[in-house]
Amino acid sequence: MALRKAIMNYTVRKFDAVIVGAGGAGLRAAIQLSEAGYKTAVLTKVFPTRSHTVAAQGGVAASLGNSEEDHWHWHMYDTVKGSDWLGDQDAIEFMCRKANEVVVELEHYGMPFDRLDNGKIYQRPFGGHMSNFGEKPVRRSCAAADRTGHAMLHAMYQRNVKVNTQFFVEWQALDLVRDAEGDVMGVTAMDMETGEIVVFHAKATIFATGGAGRIYYSSTNAFINTGDGVGMAARAGIPLEDMEFWQFHPTGVAGAGVLITEGVRGEGGILRNSAGERFMERYAPNAKDLASRDVVSRAMTTEINEGRGCGPNEDFVLLDITHLPPETIMKRLPGIHEIGIQFAGVDCLKEPLPVVPTCHYQMGGIPTNYSGQVVVPRGGNHSEPVLGFYAAGECACASVHGANRLGTNSLLDLLVFGKSAGETAVNDLKNSVKAHKPLAQDAIDRSLARVDRLNHQKDGADVHETRLAMQRTMQKHAGVFRFKDMLAEGVKRIDEIAGQVAQTQIKDKSKVFNTARIEALELDNLIEVAKATIVSANARTESRGAHVRDDATDTPETPDGRDDRNWLKHTLWYREGNRLDYKPVQMKPMSVDTIELKKRAY
């Protein structure tokens, strides 16, 4: 491979384990390894307590039963049902059974949970969490005021400092180092401060890089959520699982993505189309604007698609609270007024807010088992572990969320599977992986060539414009409500954009904190996620959970368009050839009976 000399320079650093990402999952995995005495490096783009886990406010689910009777089996039932039966029941049982343990551990790390008068952790109810197999809501969410994610990161970061985890802050991971046998021996990464490239040579590599919500134009995700680990895995030949499933929130501020809480409609907020019509009366005559998230999102999309959207591009609807007394808004909905002013340029006391269904959470990701090992089909087995490679949190697909995630299960996911991935890596280091496997030079060269191409590209595509084109295409063609022809057209369009991504050009060639270069490298990752999403969504001709298609018909055999006979299976997307494969859903739990298929109704 002909590489220019400047980029040929790299150094190699050896660790027992390298973890990419310092959000909840990465920090939890690191504790496990460092406590066991292994030399552990954590690479992170931003300071650990600036990870997007900070934005999680709702709490973490665990059937502690502190306020009323609860049981992990009930939690498991809710999670399987919430997943629309696409979640693997062994992984779901594992997660729900482990919940109490990881929450109590977190308490010992110093997490300031809200408490009851008797000193036990206070628990509150949350959507979809029920007692006695779906009977009535149960108090299961453990929180630390409205800063649960933030408090969690702090507690775990402090613990890591105590056990000597080595942090590499402001480092951009570039590529997985995977050899011809399919084994993983580390990552290539760039120090943002100097532009220096280092190969982190490790016996265990754990990805905890979070989701890729920035593939959509309207997203509640912070700018850092560019699916770096997911893109890296795809480039290294690892398939991506169930990427057609993205959770959308009905009311994000149009053009900005900032969430407007459901509480606004709870207080009497009304959705209106361009004619000023309260259109939810047509779609949900009883619940109207308070219908469930997916029903409201689909109705909004239909209004926009049928030409009744608002604004110069007719691409949003309005959330109207101007009929509510200003004192009610200011008292009961604090923050909404400021969000309207800051991000919509609208004083919501006088004018309605522009809103659109907005991408919130990635259910799919790098395929793993409940031990946190990355698994791929090989030799007739559809879930064979990749030696030396583990993943946890939003970047991974265990799969516990299946086609739709329940609130407060995301923080639980990152604690349980972060710990599990760390624990499995510790066991592997103790028992089977004694030495570093030699580095695969061709994988390193490919990674260097990718950076080299970017540094020297001439007459290429603009990063900002190309990213925007991808985001708009994903929003229009693979948004919350999906249409056969739009999906097919979207596949072609994203493929064209992928061609431009391969030719991106940066004007700034400097080495120190070159944000233009970082953004171009992030786009390389985002486009893999976008391709996986739209190709997988185009192929899945049913509706299930968050994947809703206009052409999936509601029949007795396919209730609400869900087609278990043909589609009760996980999608696997391979980057090479944009190819799809499938694997069965694990319907057999670890110890209890299968939670049998039925229509998902609340």
Add this chain to the structure above:
Amino acid sequence: MDEVRKARINRLKWHCRRALLELDLVFDRFWERYEDSLDAQGEAALESLLELEDHDLWALVSGREATDDSQLAAMIERLREVSPLANFE
């Protein structure tokens, strides 16, 4: 822009990548408007604000909380004034 200043600004810009989308959006607009005119005093104030935790920073930017420090308060004002509403008024 000389290389030293460029490196400093680039570092500050990266530190504006936050955990909360609200702050990302505010800083995005801030840089569009102020990249060329940010002076040393402004840089220092921004640097101090970027040391804050995201929820605390957002509480200041959204006006729910205030600071006694006049330098910081001036920077918060700038962050607030780049809101779209300011353009409408």
